[in-house]
Amino acid sequence: MNKTILTVLAAVSLISLKVSAESISFDFTDPKGVNNIAFTLDAALESIAGYGKGVSGRVQFDPSTPGKTTGSIELDADSLQVSNGMMTEHLHGDHWMNVSQYPRIVFMLTAMNNVETTGNITTADATGNLTVKGVTREISARVTLTFLKGKIKARLGPNAADGDLLVLRTKFVINRSDFEINAGNNQEKVAEEIEVSMSLAGMAPY
Amino acid sequence: MRQLLQKTALLLFAASILIWVIGGANRGFYKNRLVIEKEEAITGIVERIERPKFIPGIETPAIGIFIGGSFFLFSFLFKKPLTSSN
Numbered sequence: 001m002n003k004t005i006l007t008v009l010a011a012v013s014l015i016s017l018k019v020s021a022e023s024i025s026f027d028f029t030d031p032k033g034v035n036n037i038a039f040t041l042d043a044a045l046e047s048i049a050g051y052g053k054g055v056s057g058r059v060q061f062d063p064s065t066p067g068k069t070t071g072s073i074e075l076d077a078d079s080l081q082v083s084n085g086m087m088t089e090h091l092h093g094d095h096w097m098n099v100s101q102y103p104r105i106v107f108m109l110t111a112m113n114n115v116e117t118t119g120n121i122t123t124a125d126a127t128g129n130l131t132v133k134g135v136t137r138e139i140s141a142r143v144t145l146t147f148l149k150g151k152i153k154a155r156l157g158p159n160a161a162d163g164d165l166l167v168l169r170t171k172f173v174i175n176r177s178d179f180e181i182n183a184g185n186n187q188e189k190v191a192e193e194i195e196v197s198m199s200l201a202g203m204a205p206y
Numbered sequence: 207m208r209q210l211l212q213k214t215a216l217l218l219f220a221a222s223i224l225i226w227v228i229g230g231a232n233r234g235f236y237k238n239r240l241v242i243e244k245e246e247a248i249t250g251i252v253e254r255i256e257r258p259k260f261i262p263g264i265e266t267p268a269i270g271i272f273i274g275g276s277f278f279l280f281s282f283l284f285k286k287p288l289t290s291s292n
Contacts, residue, residue, distance in 0.1 A: 034246055034249075034251060034253045035251070036253075038252075045233070045234075046234035046235070047233075047234060048234065049241075051254050081239075083237035083238070083240070083241060083261075084235055084236060084239070085238055085239070146249075148248070148249070154248050155246075155248040155249060165249060167250065167251060169251075199252050200251065201249045201251055
């Protein structure tokens, strides 16, 4: 009896190990410092463009079942900047992003639909919860995931550990009033719509 | 004196417009950083590299118009230069 139970437990453990082994965990903290999330606000009087480099997060991706991808991407709100030092200070201030009280912007992936894979490129409608300034809203965006097997060394140089890369690209639009970013004010100079563009590389060393 | 002030006003106005146009006629506020976009070879992701650079904004011609206009109005406090007449 004990032998049967042990055999079943061993089989279950092996199956679990196999399932977890197929899903690769990619870390989006970039040692090269290239990862960034860009944003544009095109108002009647002024077009404002900026970006944030404080990207982190993990994505679990299985090349054989990309529709089961899970994970989250985070951005340090303090890393957001525009091309004018004074405007960047205002952006971080209480009226706008209030970075001292809300230091993280988080996107948590909940579902992948309409998944299409061609070679190493997967496109899908990613749905998830975006939290900005403590306000969480569900958003959907078309994402492209490019799986680059064994390309870490090619990106980081010969001294880096070998491993896989996952490139994540997406563009989507959010409204600043939805996230209480100085809602309803200064709309002639700061547009209501924020176009967000992500172009990120995650790494999974072997 | 009146003519000198009016010429200075015109010069300030023209210079501020010229600086703004040469700087790219940026319709927003001034910028003190220039962001250069470069595509990374392996991943194709866009790298943003920052360089300190002053790019004049819409406040440059606005200041030129304000100061130039002030000089122009101030010039009327002085008498018109005398012209010789027959």
